[in-house]
Amino acid sequence: MSKPENSIIKSVVLSLFNDDGPTPIIYWPETMDESSRLLIAMKTISLLMGDTVYQNGTSTEDVNYFGILPFPDLKLNGLTYFFLILDPSARGNAKAATITVLIDEDDRVFFYENMKYLRVIIDSAASKVQIAKTSEENKTIMGELKDELFEFTSEIKDPFSLFRQIKILMTGLDRAGKTSFLHAVKKQYSEIIKTLPTKGVARSEEKIFEEQNSTISVWDLGGQKTYREKFLEQRKVYLYNVDLLFFFIDIQDFARINESVELFTKVVESLEELEEYPPIVICLNKCDPDIKNTDDIRSNINKIIEQVNEISEPFFIKIFETSIFDGFSLISAYSYGLSQLSPNxxxxxxxxxxxxxxxxxxxxxxxxxxxxxxxxxxxxxxxxxxxxxxxxxxxxxxxxxxxxxxxxxxxxxxxxxxxxxxxxxxxxxxxxxxxxxxxxxxxxxxxxxxxxxxxxxxxxxxxxxxxxxx
Ligand SMILES: Nc1nc2c(ncn2[C@@H]2O[C@H](COP(=O)(O)OP(=O)(O)OP(=O)(O)O)[C@@H](O)[C@H]2O)c(=O)[nH]1
Ligand SMILES: [Mg+2]
Known part of the structure; x- marks a missing residue:
């Protein structure tokens, strides 16, 4: 195990809202100065206290989520888990609580890249805190959490880049409408008419905010047979570290539905093989407003949904009906996908x-x-x-x-x-x-x-x- 002083983890704090207000009740390192730990307790608890669920809450199930927060005064970033501890004497029958793990703000990418694992161990510590009776018990739980975090980070050697690299893939058969979709969400209407079949892969960059600490690359994959075969062959290159995957199905092309579902199956199998589990957004595309409610289209859609759900069982998927003639349908699907990239x-x-x-x-x-x-x-x-x-x-x-x-x-x-x-x-x-x-x-x-x-x-x-x- 690496020595704590070399660890990426700089601090771990358990905060509660008690009679004194937001209070850091257990914190590491013990030498942490009072104003720093108070700042962490105040900031995290006050974000949670704004929660209306908490105020009317009767169960601790209603609140349990993570967020990444900046602490610029301390030059730290915190991964905070917000939860409740049942307490009949407290307002709303529960006490607000947070566990915050802190790292240098320059190491921020560590949180995004390791969210999955960090969530599991922090969540499990929080469940123990929820039933702990004494402050001694809390101390033990937090001590164990700290050790687990050290153990986990001891294997990490590379320094982190300052920028988070995000990769989004647009997949589906040729003519499904991937490139048109991207032009339309960016309001590049004049490009839509000119769109030609994509050769190989077209990369572009997405910006959610003018200034952001991440690079979001959108890979628009050509769907023609030769290109998709190459994509599947070199799936390691394409699917490695994918953060979000869109899959497009042309629901007007009845003749190619099976071919489309087949491709989806191969994509899903490849992801599983590489142990990549990005969120998947499925666009049932060309669901044009004037025909979307015809019997043919509806029955086609129902059939596809059933198949797709079955194939993608271990994945988190969300299905949208989209059309280039319904701008909002595109924005909804695209926004939903992008929001999946944010832990906040x-x-x-x-x-x-x-x-x-x-x-x-x-x-x-x-x-x-x-x-x-x-x-x-x-x-x-x-x-x-x-x-x-x-x-x-x-x-x-x-x-x-x-x-x-x-x-x-x-x-x-x-x-x-x-x-x-x-x-x-x-x-x-x-x-x-x-x-x-x-x-x-x-x-x-x-x-x-x-x-x-x-x-x-x-x-x-x-x-x-x-x-x-x-
Ligand atoms: N009716 C209808 N046509 C669409 C829609 N979206 C795209 N199209 C048309 O479908 C055709 C193919 O669109 P593309 O965006 O080039 O399809 P693609 O998936 O990028 O195709 P590849 O690059 O070959 O993989 C174009 O003629 C588009 O105008 C839609 O929502 N409704
Ligand atoms: Mg294209």
Whole structure:
């Protein structure tokens, strides 16, 4: 085992919300100064305390998620697990708790690359803390966790690059619509018409934020027979370290459904062989609005879904019906895939949920400059769809109004959505150097002051989470 002083792991802290507020109850190293450990307890617990689930919670099952947080003052990054400890005497019958593992911010890639394993051991320590009776027991549990972390990191030799390298693959038969999809989500409409079959592989870069600590490479694989054979032959090169995989099926091409499912089977088998388990997003593509509800298409889709689910059993998959003539369907599928790359997606959702409760909003969407949905929250499922579909239009309207200097204030309000009291508000928010957009659906009374009052807190929390979003 490597000596603790050489380890990547710089600190481990168990924090609780008790009578004194956020308190670091067990921490390593024991020489850690008081202000540092207090900072860690305050920051992690306060993010959790905003959680509405916690406030109405009756079970500890409702809260258990991870996030990566920056601690710039300490030059550290923390991987935090948020959970609850049942306590009948506490508000909401539970105490908020966090376990945070800290490393140098320069080593940040370590967390992203080892999330899977780290989650397992931290989660297991947290389960023990949930039933521990005494502080001594907690001390033992945290000591064991620390030893496990050292053991794990002792095998790691390479210094980490500062940039996380993310690889996204676009796969599927030729003519399934992969290249067109990418052009359309990037709003390169004029390119769509000109699209030719992809030869070999076309690589491009994705940016979720103007400045980000990751490089996201999108590999658009040519689907013609010779190219896909080469891809399968050299699967080690293509599938190695893949972080996210899109698979496209042309649902209008009835004759090639079997061929398509066959290719999917081979891709899945190759992934298993290489022990790569990326999230998979399946696009049932060419689901054009005018034909998507015909009997033929529906029965075809049902058949495909059944087969695909069976084949991809050990994988986490999500299926979307997409069409180049329904821009939002593309954005939904693409955004969903990208969000899978972020360990902070759950934290984002919780921030939105908490903000929604404060300002009495029924649904919130958070978009980046390019209209990618970073996070969403919705109370009423019915409004969700209408609301989401309107998002791109609001963004276009906003930008157009802005360009022609037609905006007096920095937001748009649309009233009279189904009835007079329901409104949609579209607002640009600045989160440090990032331009983000919020779309709010308000069923009840609109109180702009309340929104303005609560925005700074939301921006502040998001600012932290964005730095480690990806
Ligand atoms: N009707 C319809 N046609 C589409 C859609 N998406 C793409 N297409 C058309 O399908 C054809 C093939 O699209 P591509 O984007 O080149 O397909 P690809 O999957 O990249 O093909 P390869 O590069 O050969 O693997 C083009 O003529 C597109 O215009 C869609 O959603 N609906
Ligand atoms: Mg192509």
């Amino acid at each position: 997606r759950k934290l984002f959702e919780n921030q939105l949920k908490h903000f929604a409760k404060k300002i009495n909003s029924d649904a919130i969407l958070l978009l980046n400059e390019n209209g990618i949905i970073l996070s969403n929250f919705s109370e009423s499922g019915i409004s969700e769809k209408v609301f989401e579909i309107s998002a791109p239009h609001f963004q276009t309207l906003y930008k157009t109004f802005k360009e022609f200097k037609l905006l007096k204030q920095d937001f748009l309000i649309s009233s009279g959505i189904t009835d007079e009291s329901k409104k949609i508000i579209f607002k640009r928010i600045f989160v440090e150097k990032y331009n983000l957009y919020l779309l709010l659906f308000m069923e009840k009374d609109l109180n702009l002051d309340k929104i303005e009052k609560n925005l700074p807190k939301l921006s502040k929390n998001l600012k932290d989470l964005i730095q480690t979003y990806i």
